[in-house]
Amino acid sequence: MSELIYKSTRNKAETATASQAILKGLANQGGLFVPDEIPALDVSLEDLAKMDYRGVAYEVLKLMLTDFTEEELKYCIDHAYDSKFDTTEIAPLVKKAGAYYLELFHGKTIAFKDMALSILPYLLTTSARKNHMDKEIVILTATSGDTGKAALAGFADVPGTRIVVFYPKNGVSPIQEKQMVTQAGDNTRVIGIHGNFDDAQTGVKKMFSDPELAKELADAGFQFSSANSINIGRLVPQMAYYVYAYTRLMNQGVIKAGDPMNVVVPTGNFGNILAAYYAKLMGLPIAKLVCASNENKVLFDFFETGVYDRKREFILTSSPSMDILISSNLERLIYRICGNDAEKNSAFMNALSGDGVYTIDADMKKELADFYGNYATEAEVASKIKEVYEAEGYIMDTHTAVAACVFDKYKSATGDATPTVIASTASPYKFTRSVMDAIDTKYDSLGDFELVDELTKLSGVPVPGAIEEIRTAPVRHDIVCEKDEMEAEVKRFLGI
Numbered sequence: 222m223s224e225l226i227y228k229s230t231r232n233k234a235e236t237a238t239a240s241q242a243i244l245k246g247l248a249n250q251g252g253l254f255v256p257d258e259i260p261a262l263d264v265s266l267e268d269l270a271k272m273d274y275r276g277v278a279y280e281v282l283k284l285m286l287t288d289f290t291e292e293e294l295k296y297c298i299d300h301a302y303d304s305k306f307d308t309t310e311i312a313p314l315v316k317k318a319g320a321y322y323l324e325l326f327h328g329k330t331i332a333f334k335d336m337a338l339s340i341l342p343y344l345l346t347t348s349a350r351k352n353h354m355d356k357e358i359v360i361l362t363a364t365s366g367d368t369g370k371a372a373l374a375g376f377a378d379v380p381g382t383r384i385v386v387f388y389p390k391n392g393v394s395p396i397q398e399k400q401m402v403t404q405a406g407d408n409t410r411v412i413g414i415h416g417n418f419d420d421a422q423t424g425v426k427k428m429f430s431d432p433e434l435a436k437e438l439a440d441a442g443f444q445f446s447s448a449n450s451i452n453i454g455r456l457v458p459q460m461a462y463y464v465y466a467y468t469r470l471m472n473q474g475v476i477k478a479g480d481p482m483n484v485v486v487p488t489g490n491f492g493n494i495l496a497a498y499y500a501k502l503m504g505l506p507i508a509k510l511v512c513a514s515n516e517n518k519v520l521f522d523f524f525e526t527g528v529y530d531r532k533r534e535f536i537l538t539s540s541p542s543m544d545i546l547i548s549s550n551l552e553r554l555i556y557r558i559c560g561n562d563a564e565k566n567s568a569f570m571n572a573l574s575g576d577g578v579y580t581i582d583a584d585m586k587k588e589l590a591d592f593y594g595n596y597a598t599e600a601e602v603a604s605k606i607k608e609v610y611e612a613e614g615y616i617m618d619t620h621t622a623v624a625a626c627v628f629d630k631y632k633s634a635t636g637d638a639t640p641t642v643i644a645s646t647a648s649p650y651k652f653t654r655s656v657m658d659a660i661d662t663k664y665d666s667l668g669d670f671e672l673v674d675e676l677t678k679l680s681g682v683p684v685p686g687a688i689e690e691i692r693t694a695p696v697r698h699d700i701v702c703e704k705d706e707m708e709a710e711v712k713r714f715l716g717i
């Protein structure tokens with residue numbers, strides 16, 4: 222098989238193998254690594270339908286990570302998708318209220334970030350070995366709440382790595398914060414910042430693209446890498462569950478091989494939906510990619526008008542993991558629809574960081590025909606949670622509810638009856654207060670863990686281990702800093 226090359230979205234001369242791209246995380250000048258082409262699936266959908274999650278993951282990963290051996294990939298996959306997940310299905314597909322919910326929250330930290338972050342440490346340490354890396358890898362991560370914990374859980378005590386997580390001090394749910402600040406592991410550091418997610422992400426990207434800082438780190442024996450979805454090692458494992466979902470729809474007798482399927486993805490940084498798009502380019506029969514936003518509806522406006530405009534108020538919602546105005550992975554789509562033109566893409570991205578806005582042309586907009594964008598208000602999200610609970614006894618989290626609302630809007634706008642998979646991105650236990658409040662305001666007066674017990678009573682779903690373990694866990698991280706102190710905090714942690 223020929224080697225798949227990754228290119229930077231901002232410089233056509235910068236190329237990397239898959240393992241080099243994973244190691245580096247981000248390309249130079251703030252660019253993102255993208256596959257030069259997307260290889261076609263070389264196993265039939267019928268055969269994939271007979272495989273379990275690990276089998277499907279292997280068939281996808283082997284096409285995208287061509288410089289890994291079969292043995293290496295199977296080692297990574299087997300160690301990632303094991304009993305850390307509370308179901309052997311890994312990502313169950315359940316039918317509720319006219320849609321198929323792909324439950325991506327059965328991993329260690331009960332959000333979909335586990336799907337990629339349980340394998341990323343294995344991919345990264347394997348990449349380090351393959352490339353004869355002699356430095357300690359420092360994972361720098363900005364989180365809107367879920368990536369942080371999933372990355373910490375994946376990298377804690379992994380030899381040869383350290384991990385620093387920055388989160389918006391007042392922009393995550395109480396359970397999300399507790400999960401992060403109780404993290405054990407000598408190689409971990411969790412830092413709250415006075416700012417929002419975009420500030421955290423911008424600060425991290427700045428450290429990545431600072432050549433002087435890179436030199437200082439290298440002299441001290443360190444190299445940065447990323448656990449955010451700007452790392453291609455996050456996106457590729459996420460492609461696998463769309464193939465898995467499609468083939469489970471086949472197994473459930475809903476579709477035959479080749480029939481179309483739509484997906485609805487609650488979107489923030491555009492990583493999850495981009496993985497679905499890549500799966501489509503790989504040959505998976507996905508018809509529409511429905512991009513669901515919360516009240517931070519910058520992507521909805523973009524799909525409507527072709528204008529990406531981040532100059533607007535940042536709204537704190539009940540779906541904090543989607544409270545984002547600069548969706549990093551959209552850059553990978555922009556690069557593609559402007560003809561894989563790094564110069565043109567750079568001009569858009571420079572406009573975004575300078576003026577805060579860019580406008581794509583009509584030809585580019587035509588390339589977006591497979592996408593549909595819409596958004597849900599806070600009130601719509603709450604009533605959706607209540608409605609599906611009352612009709613089905615099924616309790617979904619706030620992010621998934623954004624997607625469910627947008628699915629309704631899509632159906633009434635188009636009348637499209639194609640079988641549809643909704644990416645269910647978090648357990649309701651992670652957003653207990655918002656979820657219980659949506660069902661009945663009488664829960665307002667209860668404490669966070671009392672709410673957890675009430676949620677169990679209503680849903681009949683046992684309290685996940687991820688929640689039990691933080692009930693009594695001691696707080697280990699209490700640093701809070703300003704956005705311009707992020708670099709100093711990283712250096713302090715590394716002792717340089």
Ligand SMILES: *Cc1c(COP(=O)(O)O)cnc(C)c1O
Pocket residue numbers: 332333334367368450487488489490491492493494542543620646647
């Ligand atoms: C991260 C996250 C999202 C958004 O996913 P992106 O890949 O950033 O678009 C949605 N829901 C939950 C629960 C998340 O943790």
